[in-house]
Amino acid sequence: MNVTITPRRLAGSITPPPSKSQAHRLIIAAALGEGESLLHNVACSQDIAATIRCMAELGAGLERQGDTLRITGMRAGPRSPLRRLAAPRLDCGESGSTLRFLMPVALAVRGGGRFTGRGRLMERPQEPYFELFREKGISCEYQDGALVLSGRLAPGVCRLRGDVSSQFITGLLYALPLLDGDSEIVITTALESRDYVALTVDVLKRFGIEATPSARGWRVPGGQAYRACERTVEADWSQAAFWYAASGIGSDVEVTGMDLDSAQGDKMVLDWGRMLRGEPLNGGECVPILGRTAPETPVRTEQAGGRSRVEIDVSCAPDLVPPMAAWGALAGNTDLCLKNAARLRMKESDRLSAVTEVLTALGARVTETADSLTIFGREELSGGVTVDSHNDHRIAMMAAIAATRCRRSVTIAGAECVAKSYPDFWKDYKSLGGDIT
Ligand SMILES: O=C(O)C1=C[C@@H](OP(=O)(O)O)[C@@H](O)[C@H](O)C1
């Protein structure tokens, strides 16, 4: 599907969709649990549909009633009869979270499974799991494009890299409590996307599951049971970031329904945006309103010729790169460097090269290195082109936000990919006065 945008500023009020990251976690916890859980404000993005489908295949009952999901837990645990059933077939769509969260879960609950996916999913790296699983005697093989796991996930020490994806750690945090002995997750490198692990621990706690930080990672007692729960999914800070970016570059969008106390790390978009706007400054340093400290506290420096440069370490919040890039491209006399971003090459697209290609086509000046982007702020972009979404929801949304400040119309090819995380994105864009066909 092509969407053509006639540039104009957006105005109005919007509540972003429910958090995809939180919804995945709540659904999995409820499905593993005992009894009936109710989850409210569940939106059926393609990624969430994948997790729902997979948890049903693993043995839970999931029934949608409007935006409420009624989940009958499978009572997973060391003595569950589910372990005797045939290997489940888990279609993860394009969702990296679904695949990586459920690989150890399927091992713990069913002794393995056959995982399939679409788009770039099956090419995304799984080596940290493979190394760990093979060390534990679990077989991991690609067969006709499917990933087949089989074996027993034994409790004990689980050594894992922390700089490929935090999703591996989340998967283990879900599976290890179900084993019949205690475990420790030992992180062998720097941990990136750290707040996503904190979000996991936050959800687990609500289901009565304990995981405590250790000097090397997390200690996870075995023999735990997920208890049923009733929760409402919070609004999504990663999606809110696109609307904050729109306002940052001249639109007037009021973002409603956001929880400032959320465990979602992407709420730091508020601090990053403030830094980009150059306010408020305190001796040249931004004072983070959300109490964040290095490394994610951005640094702003004054440059020659009246320009400023903002440098942000994005390793803690990679999903903020596309909205921040759109914001940076139209930041006037401010240049934005997004560094420590190598992991973005392993998402739905190679997001660093996709951001560079799309923003450059729209008329921005962007330089790309192996692990960073520098975007040189302008007052306006030229537009007048067709850009490719690269089948990446966050790239399509970035282009749509940047288009609000182009001189000529912008066509986004493959615009339907927003359904991966934000099926109503185009509807919401229109409701804010966006002119799209
Ligand atoms: O745990 C999660 O919900 C996510 C973790 C992040 O991935 P990485 O840990 O691979 O960076 C993020 O990019 C992804 O969109 C969602």
Ligand SMILES: C=C(OP(=O)(O)O)C(=O)O
């Ligand atoms: C990378 C993303 O998700 P996942 O890893 O779950 O596919 C995303 O939503 O940007």
